[in-house]
């Protein structure tokens with residue numbers, strides 16, 4: 001049998017409860033060799049201690065990078081099919097353990113279980129896409145005059161240093177690791193200090209799938225550990241997801257050694273709804289664009305531009321739908337709004353609602369802490385907010401809130417909507433709702449953003465590139481495009497005749 005795909009893969013190694021050790025180096029969970037204290041990881045749902053995680057120091061980062069560098073020669077020399085089959089198997093293992101891994105993600109993030117299942121399902125999607133693609137990552141043969149030719153080869157870069165955010169912990173990690181490994185690179189990943197769990201689970205999955213020890217490693221820590229990794233001279237490329245200020249630091253660190261850098265940063269995306277739009281679909285998309293994962297989604301369409309003629313009807317339907325959202329235990333099947341990642345972040349989200357009120361916005365619903373009972377009493381549950389009477393110059397309309405706050409703005413003309421939509425330093429995403437096919441494409445092409453949806457929102461199939469214009473980032477994840485960001489090109493020129501050096505050589 002050419003691949004192990006039709007046989008069931010038994011996972012022996014997945015840890016299904018929250019327990020350390022929390023680093024994953026050379027194929028196993030381990031403690032760091034040096035540490036500067038321990039992080040207290042809080043379970044968002046309850047506000048209680050989930051686990052303590054040692055903060056990796058320079059020696060541990062050196063060790064992980066050294067291990068990844070050591071195995072690079074072996075991993076990068078596998079054929080695409082040999083490496084790809086292991087990624088396909090890893091995808092299958094995640095599918096077989098989807099429920100257990102989703103539950104780990106809920107404990108770590110506080111998001112509702114139904115959402116976690118979708119997020120975790122996107123992980124095998126990526127592993128299978130890049131596992132299948134790996135044998136097709138090939139070069140070119142370029143014929144030249146006189147029978148000479150060039151071979152243009154796609155080569156891996158070496159050790160990739162990845163740093164991630166806390167909103168989609170395993171998905172963010174796999175969006176980097178799957179293409180990187182498929183291209184023959186090895187990896188050291190530092191998860192967010194708020195969500196350390198499932199990056200280590202991925203290590204166990206890859207080990208079970210037959211990926212050699214050391215190809216994928218995890219070092220836990222805060223910003224300083226991330227900085228050590230980004231500054232490491234043996235790290236060839238940085239792949240970062242997080243905020244713009246940290247992205248600037250990562251890019252600066254990369255600049256010291258001229259490292260290639262991919263940045264997936266923040267956003268303040270526009271969602272433009274024209275009068276001919278299907279209002280019910282526009283409302284559904286506005287919910288998806290604002291309230292998934294407690295609004296903690298970088299591509300969220302938080303500036304909702306609605307044509308004045310339908311604004312009243314749209315707002316009525318949006319508020320009705322928003323008030324039906326069920327805030328509660330993230331593990332309950334009917335919960336649609338879980339816990340905000342931590343108290344500081346929740347207070348920041350609430351402060352945006354306060355500032356909006358002070359600047360003249362009307363809060364039609366939500367924007368408050370909801371106290372749950374019993375074990376959930378310590379969690380920060382916020383009711384999703386819909387704001388109206390907003391202006392473009394308000395803080396809540398200008399800045400990324402990263403919480404469940406939708407600002408509704410009214411417009412009169414297409415030209416005005418596009419101009420206002422583009423009046424931002426960000427350019428991650430956007431959307432247009434209309435039944436007019438010409439208008440849909442015209443506006444989609446005019447929005448300055450890496451992804452524009454027509455008549456939907458916040459869908460990210462692995463097959464299509466994702467990333468930002470302007471300060472929302474550099475480079476792209478997903479799709480065929482990601483291969484360009486995890487490879488370098490070597491040209492080998494082959495001369496089939498005598499060397500022609502013009503007048504330089506006289507017989």
Ligand SMILES: NC(=O)C1=CN([C@@H]2O[C@H](COP(=O)(O)OP(=O)(O)OC[C@H]3O[C@@H](n4cnc5c(N)ncnc54)[C@H](O)[C@@H]3O)[C@@H](O)[C@H]2O)C=CC1
Nearest residue numbers: 164165191192222223226227242243246249264265266298
């Ligand atoms: N465009 C995208 O795909 C996404 C963007 N984000 C953005 O991320 C932000 C929220 O996530 P946070 O985790 O709070 O972002 P953050 O920028 O504070 O942290 C992100 C990661 O960077 C690490 N870090 C901090 N300082 C560092 C340094 N000097 N060198 C290397 N690593 C360092 C952190 O420990 C964490 O793992 C939001 O602004 C959001 O828009 C979040 C998710 C996806």
Ligand SMILES: NCCCC(=O)O
Nearest residue numbers: 167168296297298299
């Ligand atoms: N899963 C959605 C990608 C965007 C984000 O990470 O926020």
